[in-house]
Structures are given as C-alpha cells and as structure tokens.
Amino acid sequence: MLNFNFYNPTNILFGKGQMSELDSLVPKDSIVLITYGGGSVIKNGILDSVKTELAKSPRKVLEFGGIEPNPKFETLMKAVALVRAEKVDFLLAVGGGSVMDGTKFIALAAVADEFKGQEEKLLSYGFNPVPVATAIPMGTVVTLPATGSEMNSGGVVTRGEDKLPVFSPHVFPKFSILDPELTYTLPPVQVANGVVDTFIHVVEQYITYPVDARFQDRTSEGILRTLVEIGKTTVDNPTDYEARANLVWCATMALNGLIGSGVPQDWSIHMIGHEMTALFGIDHAQTLAVVTPAMWRVRREQKKEKLLQYAERVWNFTEGSEDERIDAAIAKTEEFFHSLGIKTRLTDHGIDEAGIERIVKALEKHGMVALPETGDVTPEVSRKILKAAL
C-alpha cells in the first residue's frame, strides 16, 4: 500500500426527504446564492422546494441560473460579480456535477483577492490545490448522480477549448443532500452517463498496477459490481428507489478520495476524454466509454495484473488463458455500456482519423505528454489508443 492522506469533512445527508434539513444546515442569517443549471430544477419543482426551506429563516436568498454543462469560465465570472456585489456568504449548488464544479470555482474566485482581475489563473494549478487561504462556504443539493463533486474538493471548468481542473480543500461542500428521489426526472441518457461516469471513475483508480491495497481494491470492485447489477434497472425504471439509491451512493463513493487512497491512479482516460468533449462537444461520460476499452487493449501489458483481477472479481472469468480472460472482460464492459445505450467507438460520434489528430494536438498543447500511472502515455500512445477506438 502506498502512503496516503485522506481527509473529507463533507456532511452527507442521504435519503428520502432530507431536503427538510436544509434550514438547519444553511446559516440562518446568511446571504445565500442558489446556483443552478439550465432550468430543469425550475420545471421539476426542486428549486421551489429549496426556496421554501430557505425561507424558514430570515436569510436573504439570491439566484444564479444558467450554469451550462462543462461550465464556462465566463458564465461563472458573472456569478462571481454577483457574489461580490451582494456580499453573498453562502453558496448552495442545486444540480449535478457541472453546477457543483462551477460553484466551487465561484466560491474560490469571489474571495481570492490575490487573483482579482486574473481569475483565470486559478485554473492553472492542475491537480494541485490553488494557493488561496479561504473560499465562500458552500453546500449542495444533488440532482444528478455521477461526478462525486458533492463530496470532494475539485471541479473542472471550461475556458475556450480547455477543460481545466481546479482543486482546494476549502471547497469541500459543508454538506450535501443526496435524495435519490430528486433524480427521478432526469432524462435516461443522463442517468446512463452517470452510471458510466461512476464506473470509469473507479476504473481510473483501480485498473492500474497492484500494490496490495485490499480494502481499496475490494471497495472498487464492489462499486463496479453494483453498477453492473443496477445500471440498466435504474436507467429503465427511474423510480425504482433502491436501484437509484445504490447508484447515487456509488457515484459519491467513487470519487471522494476513499478508493484512491494508497493506490496508484491513472486518469489518462479522463485526460483524453476531456479533449474530446472540448473539441467535439461529446458528453463527458460518453468520451470515457470510447477511450476505456481502447486504453485497455493498447496498455494491456502495463495493466495486466489488475485487468485479470477485474476479469475475475467483477465478471467471474477464471477459465482460459490470461489474454482470453482480459478480452472477455473488455467485451463484457463494452456490452454493459451498450446495454445502457452508450456507444463505445469514435466513429459512433463521427470522429475519424483527422479528428484523432486534433485530439492528439490538444493533448500536446495541454502538456499531456506523459500521463500516469506509469508515465508512458505519450501523445503517440494516445494516438494509438484513439485509433484502436475508431
């Protein structure tokens, strides 16, 4: 097991009706800004419920809607201006990963005086914490299970064609309300994306190389098996509470630091996928579903031991040669994604060899020239992976 640091102070309130705790969770004398996305929370009534709860104490409540998927720096800076002008002292993100990620950026940028006028620099620290002393406290009401943003300290913000990570321990949400029923009205494709996104968050921390971290491995395998069991059910039957509850909790656990503690991590699937989203507008999870099988085919030697473990413990493949077991596990993974309506080839998204070159160029531009976990995913290897995904 590798040395690690694990710290996660987010207060999770999980289950039916937890919205009723909101009034006790948000400071009663605060100036609150509710942040949300394209308006689904208006249509399905969740925003109204939030406002009703917040109105139970004499706080001032403001709203900022319109945070788009892959939240844009320019949009978020409008919220930053509002926060500064109105002296907002609590942020409440009501939405999915994009709203929560965007709100984390707002929380940092609004009070980072040393970055004032050059807030884009907050996006230049990669996976290192940004050098700030504080952030506006925030909470979340989660409406889309996928990103784990409700219980971690990071986000991804889009600036031009760049998808840029931003991290700070100051943006762990103070609380997150996870009521599976709040996710019932999601379009099926977003639920399917959430299942795949969660699955591949685990993959990035699990299918690397073994370091005898048994709790972490088995917890990862538990999430993967659960997703395989309940994925199609929760896409097809959105109001099946138990299936949805298992998805929601797995999505949080997949990216809150727990399964990645003390093990090597990859994230090259995400790095390549981010470029595909930025260049072609493909849904985040769908880019990952394309890259993952190809990544495993090209890097099967480097990942061999963990791929065999995955084949055995997630898919029960114990017979046949090593290559046969790995091939069977990759095929099963693709089959699983397909069963959710998620495609796994670049050509399914209209991307050809010329598109691959654009992706590889973007990786080079962003300095993604030696991706983890073994540092050998050069742009040339990325090209090979993308060609295997055609």
Added chain:
Amino acid sequence: MLNFNFYNPTNILFGKGQMSELDSLVPKDSIVLITYGGGSVIKNGILDSVKTELAKSPRKVLEFGGIEPNPKFETLMKAVALVRAEKVDFLLAVGGGSVMDGTKFIALAAVADEFKGQEEKLLSYGFNPVPVATAIPMGTVVTLPATGSEMNSGGVVTRGEDKLPVFSPHVFPKFSILDPELTYTLPPVQVANGVVDTFIHVVEQYITYPVDARFQDRTSEGILRTLVEIGKTTVDNPTDYEARANLVWCATMALNGLIGSGVPQDWSIHMIGHEMTALFGIDHAQTLAVVTPAMWRVRREQKKEKLLQYAERVWNFTEGSEDERIDAAIAKTEEFFHSLGIKTRLTDHGIDEAGIERIVKALEKHGMVALPETGDVTPEVSRKILKAAL
C-alpha cells in the same frame, strides 16, 4: 437502503514515516498533553519520537501515562484535573483504543462546565451525543489497530463494573497518524485481538437483515475477506508491512461510520461482551469471539439472509442446503479465530452456568432488555446465546 447521515472530518495520515507530519499538525503555540497507556510506548521509543517532533515548535508538552485497558473513569478524571490546572488546549493520544477512548472522555469532561463535579453523568447518554458545546481538540498516533477510535466520535469508559459508551461529534480526532510500522512491537495476542475486534465490528453492521445497500455490503465483505487473508500472516509475521498495513486500514474503516451508513446495526454481541469484560476481565475481542458464533446459532432465522450472503461472498459456500451453508460459514469463522489463537467458548475462559447468570443480571441492570437490530434479544435470549457458547 435506509436514510443516513455520514460525517467524518478526521484527517488521516497513513503510512511509513508519517510521524514527521506531527509538528505541522499540532498547533505550534499549544499546551499539549500526551496521553498514553502502560508504558509500551516508552519502551519501544514511540513516545520519544513523538516528543522529538513536538519539540520542533515552542509548545509546552505535558504527559499523562497509565491509562489502562478498559480505561477507568477515576484514572481519566486525574487527567481531567491536570488539563484544567495546566490549561491544556490540545490532547495527543498515543496508543490503542483504550488510550484514544479515554482521551475522548478527557477532551469532553475537562471543558464541560455544566457537568463539573458530576462528570460521571457524561457516561449516561448511551449512543446519543452528550449535550456539550465543545471539547478540547485532540489528535492520535495509533499503536494498535483494532477499535477504529482514531476515526470516529465515540469511546467506551469503565466505571466500576459498567462499561459505558460516550459519543460526541466534538471528539472526532482532528488528525490520526496511522503508521503500520509503529505497531510492529505489539504482542501477538494483541494483534490477534485486533483482527478479531475488527472482524466483529464489521459483523455487527453487516450480519443483520438485507436492505439492498450494495456498496455497504460489499465493502463489509471486502474487509472480512481481507482479514481472513492477512489475519494469520500479520499475527505470525509482525514486520510484514503489507499485511499489517491492510489490517491497520481495515480496522479504521470497520468503525468509522462508513459501512454502517444506511443499514441496520446490531451491536448485541458487543453489549453481551462488554458485561463479560467488566465482570471477568476477559479481553474485549475475546468476549466477542465467544458470543458471535453462539449469536448466529441462536438467531439464525432472524439473520438468515445475511448469513447466507456471508457464507457465499466471504467463504464461497454456494452448495448444500441453507442450513448447511450457514453451519459451514460459522465453523469457518470459528476456525479462523482459532487460527489466530483466539478461543470461542465460555468454558475456555472458565465461565460456567453461574457465570452466565451474572452476565444476564448485568445486562438487565444496564437495561439491555431489547437489543437491536430487531429488538428481540431479551435477557432470556441472551441467556440462550450464552448457554450455546458454553
């Protein structure tokens, strides 16, 4: 899945050499009281290492040794007096579960003005949080993996013949240093106790009845399988870093709230075991090893579905009748405890029918008349369980 609240703000530093972080973790201008047990930390040099680290900043450092296994109220009150007299503002527990649990009580009692002069009342709230507004902040350096106290908000204090729980969110350690190498000098029996204690902490939260909480179940099963794999190795080969590291992390994860979130919990094995320790001085883990198989034999109907799941997922028993699979899993569990040198019968500890009556009386005295998870473990059922353990 049941509704739940999960909150755990302890900062974990895990691995070799993490002691070097101590100077940055303990406030530099604090008056620190180091608490420890019977003196093994003096012999093995850990106390000196701690003091060397703390001396790197101009803090005042005091010591309080002699916290016994099953820490006594009277002993802890001496530390409380010292804390008050010296205006200690940080507590550093260096030891195992008893030292950490005892330090939590000290942290609460020393500043709970409303309980001054009647601190024993802090022990009257059972598993509910004690009604106090604050506690002295504390950290831990763990030398014995077993209780999970390093990452939870509870402890158990002994007063006369009573083992009494005390809980408060204010006593989550601010940090815990978990360096497996610090546990190398433990006597084998204490390591074996730690393995069994961890195992049964999981059991109490897992072998109840199913509520379709798949992440929780699989994470529990992952800990149990890991303990079965590495238990004997880490008892026999104390300096096998990987085995010990897996034990240490499993011990923490077994009782930090994670696997118990959203599922029913039992804890009747602990309630009965606590009486055995208080009356007969048997090591905590060893009481649990006696009660567990008997509990399962007597309550196999109530726990049937989870016992079958345990038989299949932890021990790979899929053939034979339901009763055969359950019997096989119970036998394997006993065999596992025996392999660690831990006995599983009351008579192994010299307790006979008269002793059983004393235990049952103590349960009645403490109001343990309808134990969870189904509320049907009356004193009569406890007697039946204890007789099955003769």
